[in-house]
Amino acid sequence: MKLLENISIIAGKYFAVWVIGVAAVAFFIPDPFIGLGSYIAILLGVVMFGMGLTLTPVDFKLIAKKPVPVIIGVTTQYVIMPLVALSIAYLLGLPTELAAGLVLLGSVPGGTASNVMVYLAKGNLALSVAMTSLSTMLAPILTPLILLGLAGQWLPIDPVAMFISIIQIIIIPIMLGVFIRKIFPTTVERSTSVVPLISVVAIMVIVAAVVSANVESITTSGVLIFSAVMLHNLIGLGLGYFVALLMNLEESKRRAISIEVGMQNSGLGVALAAAHFGPLAALPNVIAAVWHNISGPILATFWSKKKIYQEQYYQLKETS
Template sequence: MTAMIAQIVTQIMLPIVLALVMLGMGLSLKIKDFKAILSDPKVTIIGLLLQLLLLPILALIIINVFSLNQIAAAGLFLLALCPGGATSNLFSFIAKGNLALSVCLTSIVSMLSPFIIPIAFVGFIHYSGSANNQYFNLPLLPAIKQLALVTLLPTVIGMCIRYFANEWSQSIIPVIKKGSTIAMLLVVSALVLTNLTLVPSMFSLQGGAVITLCSLALIITYFIAGKLNVNETDRKTMAIEVGVQNAGTAMMVAFTVMHQPALATVPLMYGLLMNIPAFIFVYWVLNKDKTALPINAKT
């Protein structure tokens, strides 16, 4: 019975919920949103480079420092290849960041992810010497098709709906966002309940690796953005976008595309544990802004 529930959750519910999240993102976008960002591309380019390069590099460093086993290492690297998601957009909103930038970065990386994730992950498999491991059989073209079907296509459909039915699309965005958030929480809860043996591992090296990846991504991105003279609002947005990943995408690849639940262990842990450093970071930047106000007022 438990196995059947797990199969329904991973093979049916998870892809549907992820597609629903991406549809909601598409409904919130217009072509002019991309034009506005591209008119001043510096921040966007920095954010994309940090997302696409810094995060995988951090994951490789953490894998070696923590001496993670092959499956945990693959799960962490898979996670590092994923885009931000609705969660990163939510944290950016709470932190009073640039929500348009957050959604734009999430959208661009999400649209690229059907191509980036399979190619980069196959590269990691060969780099780590795990090509002959049964857990790492990722057929390239089927993976690209499945990811495009669940991430890219719903986003494009959402944008088309907004273009042809703007008022109606705006009226249903709150419903889709609330519904997809609740559904994702239910899916994660169901995955935890059907994989209770994973809970103790959250307090192991794997759990430490997950929190370290999120924490370092937040801190390093915020530091680099500051050194590159990015304004404070965009700076904290970029940090959250790079630091908070869409664990649902990684879990879908592990469960639905590769049919290897073991690879979903680290992403599943991340979906729960990343909230700790993310909330600490948001609390810090909000209070940092408050303490800076009197100084700015005097100058």
């Protein structure tokens, strides 16, 4: 078990390197990975089950005790990111499937990797976890409706089928993980250190499956779609921080909201695109899986070196 824990730590620490590496291999040697596409939904379910294993009732208490920052963050995420994606799709003149895939990326909830980035950035981790949890629980309703309103102009959207997919891929595995943790808390606590390894392997397989199926598209549109995903992420990070600043939230919460708004659950985007749109629409989400794990650590490292001078003032203000 100790060996697996050490491997899991290394896997999590160098996640971006592994994702970039497997994407490169799948691009130049696609044949071994072509058949993996049918396992994308199952693999994402495994990742979400792992997320469920790590959740505790404490993670949801913040939503009830101090809901305003959570609501601000989740509202910003579900309003800004789809609209930014739509604007970029028009601005860059993206082909139909790629445009729909980018809007899909903007419409999915926050990813679990954002929690790690917020922790490293000295952001408010409790707020980050609460935002990820709430945005994920709202995804079955909001993601299909947003896509219907914004991406229906490019591709036919079946919101009911997408609702069912998100329930199956996201909600059921998370609830199962929470249930297993409640029944076997000691066993789960001992094994959660291995969860990052399982998640990293699952995401690597997902990336390999989609890249191998889109070699020709990446060759012709790679620079364009990478630019779109990069712009989407950087604008999201910036606007997330700006909204939190306008709402007069303290610095640690600004950092948490910025990262939560800017980083999406790209794995869910890949699964939904593959199931409902086609492999080309999954491409923005695959590139996001790589880029988010480059921009996230860079921003987290920058913020980790900057002290939060305001925090003591806000804490005194809250208690007075």
